Amino acid sequence: MKQFIFIISIAIASSQSSLITKKYKDEIKQLSEQDIVKKAFDYIEELEPFTLKNNITITEIPAPPFNEEKRSKAFKAMLESVGADEVFFDGGGNVHALKKGSMDTNILIEGHIDTVFPMDTDVKVRFSGDTLFAPGIGDDSRGLSVVLTLLKVFQDLNIKTKANIYFSGIVGEEGLGDLSGVKYLFNSGSISIDYYIAVDGGGLDRIVTTAVGSHRYKVTFKGPGGHSWGAFGLVNPHHALGRAIEYFTNDADPYSRTKGDKVSYSVGRIGGGTSINSIPFESWMEVDMRSENPKRLNKMDKIFQKAIKKALKDQNKLARTKDRMTVDIDMVGNRPAGKVDVNNALVQRAMASIAYLGGNPTLGSGSTNSNIPFSKQVPAVTIGRGGEGKNAHALNEWWMNKNGDLAIKNAFLILLSTAELDI
Ligand SMILES: [Zn+2]
Known part of the structure; x- marks a missing residue:
C-alpha cells in the first residue's frame, strides 16, 4: 500500500x-x-x-x-x-x-x-x-x-x-x-x-x-537487435517504448482529469538495451494504473492498450529492413x-x-x-x-x-x- x-x-x-x-x-x-x-x-x-x-x-x-x-x-x-x-x-x-x-x-x-x-x-x-x-x-x-x-x-x-x-x-x-x-x-x-x-x-x-484496484503490466518491445551504424535502419525497441509512453500519456492524462473517481497511471520502471552502440533487442517498462472505480480503471486500461499497439505500428513503419518488432503485454498485477x-x-x-x-x-x-x-x-x-x-x-x-x-x-x-x- x-x-x-x-x-x-x-x-x-x-x-x-x-x-x-x-x-x-x-x-x-x-x-x-x-x-x-x-x-x-x-x-x-x-x-x-x-x-x-x-x-x-x-x-x-x-x-x-x-x-x-x-x-x-x-x-x-x-x-x-x-x-x-x-x-x-x-x-x-x-x-x-x-x-x-x-x-x-x-x-x-x-x-x-x-x-x-x-x-x-x-x-x-x-x-x-x-x-x-x-x-x-x-x-x-x-x-x-x-x-x-x-x-x-x-x-x-x-x-x-x-x-x-x-x-x-x-x-x-x-x-x-x-x-x-x-x-x-x-x-x-x-x-x-x-x-x-x-x-x-x-x-x-x-x-x-x-x-483501490490496480492493473499492472510489463510491456516488452522486441526486435532482432544489431549494430547502431552497421545495422542502421533496423527497428529499435527503445524508440517504440518512448513513443508508447508518449501516446499513453497524451490520452491518459486528459482522461485522469475528467470528472469522476480518481484514476491514476504511472510508468514505474523502464529497462533493456545492450550498449550505447547497439540497437537493442528489447525494451521494457512496468506500468501501474489505479482507481477505486473498476469502470474508470478499465477505461484507463483500454487507453494504455491502444497506445502500445499504435506505438508498435507507427514505429514499425520506420523499418528499413523486412524485420518487424513485436510486443508482449503481460499483466503482472491485478488487485481488485x-x-x-x-x-x-x-x-x-x-x-x-x-x-x-x-x-x-x-x-x-x-x-x-x-x-x-x-x-x-x-x-x-x-x-x-x-x-x-x-x-x-x-x-x-x-x-x-x-x-x-x-x-x-x-x-x-x-x-x-x-x-x-x-x-
Ligand atoms: Zn505496507
Missing part, C-alpha cells in the same frame, strides 16, 4: 466520528473500563522497548517480494519465543501464531513481511535523536512488531477470548508480490477468516475501508477494488476505539492486503501502526515513536471487542 502518506495512497481525509453508533461507543467504553484492559494498556507501555527492539531486528533482515524467507523464519522464531497455542507456516509462505478461543470465529491480525527494496539494499537502522532511519522501518516492520507485542499482551496476561486469533506475517504485499500471501489465504481456505485486520499505514486515525460498509461491526469498533483513545477516526481508501477480503465481502480494516513516519518506499524512510503506544492499544481494543472476552 503506498504512495502519499506513509505508504498507502489515501483518497479521503475527513473525520467520520459522527458515523459511530452509540452501541459501539458504549461497548468500547465499557470494555476499556475493565481491569484486564487497564492492565493491558499499562503492559503495552511497559513493552515499548520490546516493540522497538523487534522493529529494528525485523527491519535489518532484507525481505524483497519473493525473497521473504529469511525474515519469515525469523518472525516465526519471534512468535514462538512469545508463545502461542500453535505457530506455523501455511502453504503460501505466510506465518501464523494461533491463540485459541472457545468458539469457532476466526480473527486474523497481520503485518506484511515483504518490503519494496532489493536484496542488496543497506537496511541497517540509523538513529538521529529519537528518529529511526532505514528502508522499511515503518512499512511494515513496525506493523509486524505491533503484531508481536499484541500476542505477548494476550499471552502474558492470559487473556481468554471466545474467538480464535491468528497473529500473522503475510508475504507478497508489495509491488509484484501482488498480494500473493493474502490471496493464498483466502483462495486456499486454509483458515476460514471471519474478520481481517491489517496493520499497515500511518498513525492512529486512519482506517482503510475501501480498496472493494469496500466494507461503515456500519459493519469491525469498522464501528475501529472508529469507536480510535475516538475513545482521543483520535479522530478517518475512513480512507488504499491498496493493502485488505483488498482481498474486501473483494470477498469478508469484514476487514487496515489500521495504522502508530508513531510518526515518512518516505515509505524510499531509502530515506524514517519512523519515530511519537505516541506509538496508542496504535497498539487501538489494535488491542479492536481485537478484544471483536474476539470477546471469555470470562
Whole structure:
C-alpha cells in the first residue's frame, strides 16, 4: 500500500466520528473500563522497548517480494519465543501464531513481511535523536512488531477470548508480490477468516475501508537487435517504448482529469538495451494504473492498450529492413477494488476505539492486503501502526515513536471487542 502518506495512497481525509453508533461507543467504553484492559494498556507501555527492539531486528533482515524467507523464519522464531497455542507456516509462505478461543470465529491480525527494496539494499537502522532511519522501518516492520507485542499482551496476561486469533506475517504485499500471501489465504481456505485486520499505514486515525484496484503490466518491445551504424535502419525497441509512453500519456492524462473517481497511471520502471552502440533487442517498462472505480480503471486500461499497439505500428513503419518488432503485454498485477460498509461491526469498533483513545477516526481508501477480503465481502480494516513516519518506499524512510503506544492499544481494543472476552 503506498504512495502519499506513509505508504498507502489515501483518497479521503475527513473525520467520520459522527458515523459511530452509540452501541459501539458504549461497548468500547465499557470494555476499556475493565481491569484486564487497564492492565493491558499499562503492559503495552511497559513493552515499548520490546516493540522497538523487534522493529529494528525485523527491519535489518532484507525481505524483497519473493525473497521473504529469511525474515519469515525469523518472525516465526519471534512468535514462538512469545508463545502461542500453535505457530506455523501455511502453504503460501505466510506465518501464523494461533491463540485459541472457545468458539469457532476466526480473527486474523497481520503485518506484511515483504518490503519494496532489493536484496542488496543497506537496511541497517540509523538513529538521529529519537528518529529511526532505514528502508522499511515503518512499512511494515513496525506493523509486524505491533503484531508481536499484541500476542505477548494476550499471552502474558492470559487473556481468554471466545474467538480464535491468528497473529500473522503475510508475504507478497508489495509491488509484484501482488498480494500473493493474502490471496493464498483466502483462495486456499486454509483458515476460514471471519474478520481481517491489517496493520499497515500511518498513525492512529486512519482506517482503510475501501480498496483501490490496480492493473499492472510489463510491456516488452522486441526486435532482432544489431549494430547502431552497421545495422542502421533496423527497428529499435527503445524508440517504440518512448513513443508508447508518449501516446499513453497524451490520452491518459486528459482522461485522469475528467470528472469522476480518481484514476491514476504511472510508468514505474523502464529497462533493456545492450550498449550505447547497439540497437537493442528489447525494451521494457512496468506500468501501474489505479482507481477505486473498476469502470474508470478499465477505461484507463483500454487507453494504455491502444497506445502500445499504435506505438508498435507507427514505429514499425520506420523499418528499413523486412524485420518487424513485436510486443508482449503481460499483466503482472491485478488487485481488485472493494469496500466494507461503515456500519459493519469491525469498522464501528475501529472508529469507536480510535475516538475513545482521543483520535479522530478517518475512513480512507488504499491498496493493502485488505483488498482481498474486501473483494470477498469478508469484514476487514487496515489500521495504522502508530508513531510518526515518512518516505515509505524510499531509502530515506524514517519512523519515530511519537505516541506509538496508542496504535497498539487501538489494535488491542479492536481485537478484544471483536474476539470477546471469555470470562
Ligand atoms: Zn505496507
